[in-house]
Amino acid sequence: MAYAAFRSIGAYIPPKIMTNADFEKIIDTSDEWITKRTGIKERRISEENEASSDLGAKAAQVAIDRAEINKEDIDLVICATVTPDYLCMPSTACLIASKLGLPPVQAFDVSAACTGFVYATSIAKAFIESGMKKNVLIIGAETYSSILDYTDRGTCFIFGDGAGAAIVSASDNKDEAIIDVNCSSDGNHEDLIKTAGGGSKHPCSQEVLDNKLACIKMKGNETFKLAVRTLTSDVQIMMEKHNITPDDVTHFIPHQANLRIITAVGKALGFSEDKTVITIDKYGNTSAASIPMAMNYAYEQGRIKAGDTVLFDAFGGGLTWGSALFPFSPKK
Numbered sequence: 001m002a003y004a005a006f007r008s009i010g011a012y013i014p015p016k017i018m019t020n021a022d023f024e025k026i027i028d029t030s031d032e033w034i035t036k037r038t039g040i041k042e043r044r045i046s047e048e049n050e051a052s053s054d055l056g057a058k059a060a061q062v063a064i065d066r067a068e069i070n071k072e073d074i075d076l077v078i079c080a081t082v083t084p085d086y087l088c089m090p091s092t093a094c095l096i097a098s099k100l101g102l103p104p105v106q107a108f109d110v111s112a113a114c115t116g117f118v119y120a121t122s123i124a125k126a127f128i129e130s131g132m133k134k135n136v137l138i139i140g141a142e143t144y145s146s147i148l149d150y151t152d153r154g155t156c157f158i159f160g161d162g163a164g165a166a167i168v169s170a171s172d173n174k175d176e177a178i179i180d181v182n183c184s185s186d187g188n189h190e191d192l193i194k195t196a197g198g199g200s201k202h203p204c205s206q207e208v209l210d211n212k213l214a215c216i217k218m219k220g221n222e223t224f225k226l227a228v229r230t231l232t233s234d235v236q237i238m239m240e241k242h243n244i245t246p247d248d249v250t251h252f253i254p255h256q257a258n259l260r261i262i263t264a265v266g267k268a269l270g271f272s273e274d275k276t277v278i279t280i281d282k283y284g285n286t287s288a289a290s291i292p293m294a295m296n297y298a299y300e301q302g303r304i305k306a307g308d309t310v311l312f313d314a315f316g317g318g319l320t321w322g323s324a325l326f327p328f329s330p331k332k
């Protein structure tokens with residue numbers, strides 16, 4: 001049986017910074033309030049001519065280089081995004097494959113909002129373990145600035161742009177294997193985080209434009225409570241299933257939605273601050289890109305090393321949630 005090994009991590013951080021002070025100029029808010037309620041100090045914004053595939057391709061190139069893999073050997077590309085270049089087609093994964101210069105390859109997008117990268121990890125694992133694919137490029141790429149209503153003071157300051165990527169490859173060494181990925185959803189909470197317009201339910205119309213229905217709307221406070229509860233129980237289930245404790249995990253990488261959520265979940269689960277990767281202050285919430293961007297940050301800081309046990313924990317619109325447990329297994 002083939003095992004799925006998490007070989008590399010990479011990211012692309014757009015250089016343009018939008019600070020809390022910039023938001024003070026456009027909505028009724030303050031740096032003090034945003035910092036206290038979310039932990040966010042600044043977030044990155046893509047250039048006007050940059051779409052998710054541009055960010056994703058740059059992150060993917062880093063992941064490919066670090067995995068020391070030939071592009072011709074990549075046999076599946078999965079892009080997790082809810083801000084695709086185009087609403088329906090082509091998929092952002094197809095565009096990324098083309099921008100990277102890959103030969104014809106199976107490529108598709110995954111729509112699971114902030115849990116997207118964990119969903120992509122589960123799909124990569126399944127394809128490899130079934131023997132269907134050998135080297136899977138997974139990407140989380142988002143340009144939330146394209147779906148934000150910059151007059152919505154309850155939501156617009158939270159999100160940012162960016163991309164992260166990884167190579168997951170077949171290995172015959174069980175010690176390198178992704179241990180488990182557990183994903184789930186509950187569509188009953190569809191209204192908590194939603195872009196209501198522009199799809200088949202409310203096709204693009206003057207009404208959709210006038211009411212900014214193609215922009216994200218979030219019921220922040222209700223989402224907050226469910227996020228804390230779900231992110232906590234998600235990891236509890238994973239740890240109980242594998243009979244592990246926080247001592248067995250080297251790096252806890254939660255979705256970066258709000259520092260208060262991260263702190264509450266980390267405390268409930270018993271993860272010390274030095275085990276928890278935090279980037280929300282720098283990048284804000286980058287949805288499907290948040291976990292790989294955070295992992296890449298810790299990797300570039302020299303914190304994540306070969307053999308370290310990593311635990312992802314994500315939650316987002318859908319609602320969706322998921323966790324992944326694996327040893328980081330870069331090619332020696």
Ligand code: UT7
Pocket residue numbers: 027028029030033034037038114153154155157158193219220221222223224227256257258261285287315316317
């Ligand atoms: O990534 C996917 C999952 N997403 C999440 O997990 C997001 C979870 N939610 C959150 O992070 C928080 O709910 C927010 C940061 C979005 C909001 O924080 P909150 O503490 O839940 O604020 P709230 O909506 O309960 O509003 C509290 C007060 C209100 O004023 P009153 O009614 O108490 O006088 C708001 O009008 O804060 C006010 N407020 C603001 N004040 C300054 C709302 N937005 C702002 C703002 N600046 N930008």
